[in-house]
Amino acid sequence: MKSLLDCAKFQTHIMKSGLTPRIIDVNHLINMYSKHSVIKDVQKLFDEMPERNVFTWNAIINTYVKDKNFSIARKLFNAAPFKDYVTYNTMLSGYVNSEGFQDQAVQLFAEMQFVDKVSEYALTTMLGLVTELSLLSYGRQLHSYMLKTGNSLSRYALSSLIVMYSKCGCFRDACMVYDGSDVRFVDTVSKNTMVAACFREGELEMAQDVFSSRPQSNDEVSWNTMISGFAQNGYEEEAIQLFRRMMEEGFVWNEHSFSSVISACSGVKNLKLGKEIHVLILKEGMSLNPFLSSSLVNLYCKCGLLNYAHSVCTTTQKENPFAVTPLIVGYSETGNMLEARSLFDSLPDKNHVVWTAMISGYVKAHQREDAFQLFRELMTQKTTIPDELIFVNLLGACAIHATFNYGKQIHACILRTGTAMDAKLANSLVDMYSKSGNVTYAQRVFQLAVDIDSILYNSMIAGYALHGYENEAIQLFSQMIERDFQPDEVTFLALLSVCRHRGLVKMGEKFFFSMTKDYKISPGTDHYASMIDLYGRANQLEKAVSLMEKLPMEPDAVILGAFLNACKMNRNAELAKAAEYKLLQIEGGNGSRYAQLAGIYASEGKWNEMGRVMKMMREREAKKTAGCSWVYVGDTVHTFISGDRSHSDNDAIYTILGCLIKELPKLSSTIFLEEDLCIFC
């Protein structure tokens, strides 16, 4: 681009000639000043022109469009005495590329159809809009319009259509456009677009094939697309290899290459290469690039070098939410919520990613109240709309804390904000409701779900298991198989859990053997622990012992713990003692294990053994955390541990508890009091 000085020289040259300047020369000047955003000079030139043509009008409108000053741009547009295709397209692309003006774009496009000013330019511009808004049906209409009017054949049309179909989730249509196109129109850009579309769909081989076809047409972007595609699909080593090959084959690395390869490095924690790239970035003077600084921050966070990450963040772009987000995540993971929050607060413009990171940080750090407080703040400010991930996180927090009321409110919020109910979100709701004691609500969410996957089936089966609904769980499993959803180890863990709690030994054995035989899933430690627990509860200690002997792996603490329980239920202190050594070797720091052992010996009257274990526990300073139950009443959590008499309403609570025990068939560890049962109100 010519410099401002050149513009001024050109202008003096015109003026010195003493003649009335030609329109074409002034138009040229306008465009030059416009590129330098000196709008005042543009406006002055325009005002002083004795005569203007359509190029003049296009130039002035374009100046204000690029400045995002749509009120003036539109006034000029309306006032223009001549309008050609370019005039319309300039205005249209301005609307399309600015947030909040998309309605105007659609309106203008309709107007253009009316005055017969639709061109291939306008159509590809509109394709960009429907892609951004994910308006597939509108995109299809545009495609038909293009076919009908012969505007679907150029390289621009081709790439725009591929992007539109790919980003709107119709990979097959993208393929059809690409495969059905005339080779003369497939240029490097359309090819690159197709490669990117394949990666978006996870079709790595197809991406490779397209890339390798006519390799002489590949450019830097082609290579960068390949690197980022492999990195994003979890093939980090391949991405790194491609990065190296790219240079060997004579292509020059740029910001995109660096950004993608750093993210590959983060994925496999390749700190060495990451640091080398960092040096290159500094050498090339690219460290102010927000994409690069954010991926470097992310790399150092993933490798546990929070101080490096923090210094990259502060020395480059402090207010880049994409650099601050990984740091917030990093600090949250180490439990440093104060630092995380201060970074969050330092951002003047927060996108929904940052909000999600901060809220999920609180959830991970078990600061549930802070998470919900921040969520309330998010809901009161209107600029950011919570996305699915925030809801998944919050529902996870509700599930951990079994907070039915909060969970229900989040559910309502999801419905109110019109967030799409995909399998992940439905899964979180099912999990939250069943863990909060309301399996009926969980069931309703499950039944209403449209987007269903095997994980959702797992959650619902686990929900039934948690509440002892063995028939429903087993029935749902049959349905899952009938509908061709693949069960996995989690499915069988849920099924075994049902059998455990209902004492269904035969059924449990059936599932346990079937998982290997019919579904080729080898049982893990949790499955063995479940079986041992099942045998223990059914007073079949001999089967538990024989399974212990056949274990294909070293027993872990969960298996040994289950075995100890089996010993306890079957009053066999000898076998328990045999397991004691191994268990304390693995979990010598866990006080609960000593208490468990002591309990077994005590129940058999082996007081010496009990004393020995308790002494060991004291000597090793193993702490036991008390199991607790809790209820929410209003905004307050009331916590109870075994034999706890410290509550201010102690007497009332125990009186009612006595009545409840008589009436309820079984008591779960968490009791939810509906309003009419509430003893605190």
Added chain:
DNA sequence: ATAGGGTTAG
């Protein structure tokens, strides 16, 4: 002469 297409971030 002016307007439209591809690759980067949790």
